[in-house]
Amino acid sequence: MAGRAAHDMTEGPVFGHILRMIMPMSFGILAMMLVGIVDTYWVGTLGTAEQAAVQMSFPVTMLVMSVSIGLGAGAVSAVSRAAGRKDGSSTLARISTDAMSLALISVGSVSLLGVIFVEPIFAGLGASETMMPHVVDYMTVWFAGIVLIVGPMVAGNILRALGHAIVPSLMMIAAAVVNLVLDPIFILDDVFGLFPGLGWGVSGAALATVAANAMTFLMVAWYLVFKEKLIDFKPEDLGEVWHHWVDVARVGLPACLSNIFNPLAMTVAMSGLAMARFGDAAVGGLGVAGRIEAFAIVPLFALSACIGAVTGQNGGADRLDRVREAFRSSFLFCIGWSVSIAAILWITAPWLADLFLPSEAGQSAAIAYWRIVPVTIAGYGITIAASAGFNGLGRPAHGMVITASRALGLMIPAVIIGAYYLDAPVGVIWGVAFANVLAGAATALFVLLRAPMTAKHGRQRKRRADPQADPVAAQDTP
Known part of the structure; x- marks a missing residue:
């Protein structure tokens, strides 16, 4: 090393x-x-x-x-x-x-x-x-x-x-x-x-x-x-440099897109298609609720930043059992953290709402969010952990499909339908929760039962043997 x-x-x-x-x-x-x-x-x-x-x-x-x-x-x-x-x-x-x-x-x-x-x-x-x-x-x-x-x-x-x-x-x-x-x-x-x-x-x-x-x-x-x-x-050799750039970019570019999907979905949830239909106070309530929740789920963000290194190393070593274990244990961590945070926010919701929001309408929206969404946030954690884990394996398409499915395929339609069907802020909130649950369950089932655990190394380039990795091969290299 x-x-x-x-x-x-x-x-x-x-x-x-x-x-x-x-x-x-x-x-x-x-x-x-x-x-x-x-x-x-x-x-x-x-x-x-x-x-x-x-x-x-x-x-x-x-x-x-x-x-x-x-x-x-x-x-x-x-x-x-x-x-x-x-x-x-x-x-x-x-x-x-x-x-x-x-x-x-x-x-x-x-x-x-x-x-x-x-x-x-x-x-x-x-x-x-x-x-x-x-x-x-x-x-x-x-x-x-x-x-x-x-x-x-x-x-x-x-x-x-x-x-x-x-x-x-x-x-x-x-x-x-x-x-x-x-x-x-x-x-x-x-x-x-x-x-x-x-x-x-x-x-x-x-x-x-x-x-x-x-x-x-x-x-x-x-x-x-x-x-x-x-x-x-x-x-x-410029060919070697280009080879490495391509290997980085083939994961990096889809990962860029994946990072855009979730903010886009939240923007729609705040827009006139969903929460903004119910006034500025409701939008403020959803915004404050989301910001507090973001602090509460920092460990899930940290998980998504770390799992790729573990799946990448084990995938590179063909330790497929350990790759699967990395996904499984990470998903369990998401569930455990979600339940703990949900209990805390359920209890503290009225106090937090009164502290950060001046209007009753805003407070009502925030309290509803904190008592519905956090228990489902495990689903969001599972999707971002799975996406990062597949990036580590050199399989960014899997990660991009997972994040796009939750944000674009589930959350955006769900918040719009919820807003119009229930005609209340809680409809948007239930839409977010629905997207989390369905996306998390579908992702976990796919990853643990169907998804490939092997690393994808891309097109391999013949290069000189590394004397520190294989001294014998290096001596034989012309």
């Missing part, structure tokens, strides 16, 4: 490996979610137009980040399968290097186009004249620094593919802490009499994010190069 020995997840308790990565990853995700909340608070002190500008940027930033998440999934798949095959340290370093270069080149292209076309993009999205200057200020900095934001994400995925849990999570937490410290300094004109004149408004919010991630990028780059020796600076 590259550098210090990576964790061999083809041996030992299967779910033990997953659980070892879930816990630190959960803290990293929570830290990043906290940054979003604090960003919103500080920008809100600048004024309504400034806050609206940052909120307006959210769909675009999420779309770009979906690309990076997809490329990260592709990196996990390629690296973990190679680790499972015991390809050797030089091959792992070559694949890791090529995965990073693909991510940086791809996102760098997006960065350049974004900076050039930021104003036309948001004019097309309907940004008002008062909002546009602030949108341009924020997004120009964000687009210019996106490579520094995406780099650590992909690097963290490479480390997770080799079974490392603590370091990538610490990097996420470090970036979040620095971002939280820099936010008021960079955004406000004066912070308790300190740092006068450093406040750059909305552009300062973006700059704080870029600066925090730049620091993290330097740290993780040092770790990859000197500690793990996963970056190979030696010139390489």
